[in-house]
Amino acid sequence: MDLRTALVTLRLRHPFGLSRGTVSELPSLLVRIDPGDPDGAAADGPDRRGLGEASPVRYLGQSAVAAAPLAVAIAAELSPEILADPRAIAAAGPRMRELAPDHSAARCAVDTALWDAAARACGRPLAELLADPDVLDRAGLDRHVLSATSGATVTSYTIALDELPAMAARAAAAAHLPVLKIKLGKGREFDRAALRAVAAAAPRARLRVDANGGWTPDDVRALLPLLVDLGVEQLEQPLPAGRPxxxxxxxxxCPLPIYADEDVQGPDDVAALRGRVAGINVKLMKCGGISPALATIAAARDSGLRVLVGCMIETRVGLAAGAALARLADEADLDAHMLTRADPMPPGSQERLAPDLPRLCGPGLGVPPGALPADGDPGPGRVA
Structure with missing residues (x-):
C-alpha cells in the first residue's frame, strides 16, 4: 500500500509547561494510506484512503522526523485486503513492532490509518465501528469487557505549568468548564500556590492534578492536605515511572484515586498495576494505535481499573481517533484542539473553550483524506 506523509508544526496557544519542561510548538507527522489508486478514491465507490498521525512521545526519545521512514516501511508490507478484516489489522501489530520497536507513534500512524480506511470503506464512523460487538469479536477482543462503561461524555481542559498569574488567568477563562486538569511538579511551594490560584479562579470546576512523575512520595504527602481540602478528585502519575x-x-x-500514565505504555504494562492504582491513561501514541489501545482497555477492564483516554499535542486526526475510543472509556482528556492554534487539519483549532469531545461527523475519522498537506507544508490552518 502507498503511504504519503506530511510533517507539520503545531503552534501552541500558550506555553505548554509540565514537570519535564515547557514548549511553544511541537512537530507531528500526518500520514495517508492509499490501498488502491494513490491519487484518490475510486469513482464508483467510497473513499478507501485512511489518515493517521504520529505525535511523538518525547520522553521515550521519539521524533516526528524519524516516524516518516518507519511508517513507510510498515505500510510497504501491508496488503489492501487487510482492510476487510479487523482481526488482520490487529494481527499486524507484532510485525509493526519489529519494524518500529522504539517508535510507538509511527506504529500508531499506520494502525490508525488502517482503521480509518476500513471504516470509510464500509461508510461508517470509526466510533460506531469500534462500538460494534461483532467488529470487536472479529478483532479478537471481548465485547463484554469493552462495553463495561457508558463512556466518557466530556473532556477535561489542561492548565499547564506557567507563571502563577498566567495559570490563574487561564483558569479564569476556563472557569465555566466542568473539569480542569492542573499540571504541577515545579516544587512544593510553587505547586501549593498554583493549586490555590487555579481553585480560586475556577471555584465551580472539578479539579484533577497531573504531576507527570515530578513528585516524590514525600512531596505527595506534604501536598495531600491541600489537595483534599480543595476537592481534587484525581491524581495522575505523581511519581516517576518505573516503580509501580x-x-x-x-x-x-492516599484518599485520592491515583491514575498511571507514563507507567503504562500498552497492554503488557497493565498487569503490574492491577490492584495498585485506580485507573490508567490510555493514549494512542504511546500504545501504538487503535488496535493496542483496545487491547489495553480490555486488560484494564479485566484488572478492575478505570480508563482515561488521553492525547498528546495532536491535530484533529489524532484527536478524532482518541474520541472514537471515548465510548469505551470512563473519562477523557482530549483537549489539544483548544491548546493549539492553526491546526492544519479541518475543522482546525478551536478558540472557544468547551467540554465537548472532539468527535467529527462523517465516515471514518470524519477528516477528509484530501486535506493532507503537502509533505513539509504545515498547511493554512483554520480556527473554529
Missing amino acids: DLLAALARD
Missing part, C-alpha cells in the same frame, strides 16, 4: 511498587505504596495511604 512505590506507586502502590502511595495509593494505599
Whole structure:
C-alpha cells in the first residue's frame, strides 16, 4: 500500500509547561494510506484512503522526523485486503513492532490509518465501528469487557505549568468548564500556590492534578492536605515511572484515586498495576494505535481499573481517533484542539473553550483524506 506523509508544526496557544519542561510548538507527522489508486478514491465507490498521525512521545526519545521512514516501511508490507478484516489489522501489530520497536507513534500512524480506511470503506464512523460487538469479536477482543462503561461524555481542559498569574488567568477563562486538569511538579511551594490560584479562579470546576512523575512520595504527602481540602478528585502519575511498587505504596495511604500514565505504555504494562492504582491513561501514541489501545482497555477492564483516554499535542486526526475510543472509556482528556492554534487539519483549532469531545461527523475519522498537506507544508490552518 502507498503511504504519503506530511510533517507539520503545531503552534501552541500558550506555553505548554509540565514537570519535564515547557514548549511553544511541537512537530507531528500526518500520514495517508492509499490501498488502491494513490491519487484518490475510486469513482464508483467510497473513499478507501485512511489518515493517521504520529505525535511523538518525547520522553521515550521519539521524533516526528524519524516516524516518516518507519511508517513507510510498515505500510510497504501491508496488503489492501487487510482492510476487510479487523482481526488482520490487529494481527499486524507484532510485525509493526519489529519494524518500529522504539517508535510507538509511527506504529500508531499506520494502525490508525488502517482503521480509518476500513471504516470509510464500509461508510461508517470509526466510533460506531469500534462500538460494534461483532467488529470487536472479529478483532479478537471481548465485547463484554469493552462495553463495561457508558463512556466518557466530556473532556477535561489542561492548565499547564506557567507563571502563577498566567495559570490563574487561564483558569479564569476556563472557569465555566466542568473539569480542569492542573499540571504541577515545579516544587512544593510553587505547586501549593498554583493549586490555590487555579481553585480560586475556577471555584465551580472539578479539579484533577497531573504531576507527570515530578513528585516524590514525600512531596505527595506534604501536598495531600491541600489537595483534599480543595476537592481534587484525581491524581495522575505523581511519581516517576518505573516503580509501580512505590506507586502502590502511595495509593494505599492516599484518599485520592491515583491514575498511571507514563507507567503504562500498552497492554503488557497493565498487569503490574492491577490492584495498585485506580485507573490508567490510555493514549494512542504511546500504545501504538487503535488496535493496542483496545487491547489495553480490555486488560484494564479485566484488572478492575478505570480508563482515561488521553492525547498528546495532536491535530484533529489524532484527536478524532482518541474520541472514537471515548465510548469505551470512563473519562477523557482530549483537549489539544483548544491548546493549539492553526491546526492544519479541518475543522482546525478551536478558540472557544468547551467540554465537548472532539468527535467529527462523517465516515471514518470524519477528516477528509484530501486535506493532507503537502509533505513539509504545515498547511493554512483554520480556527473554529
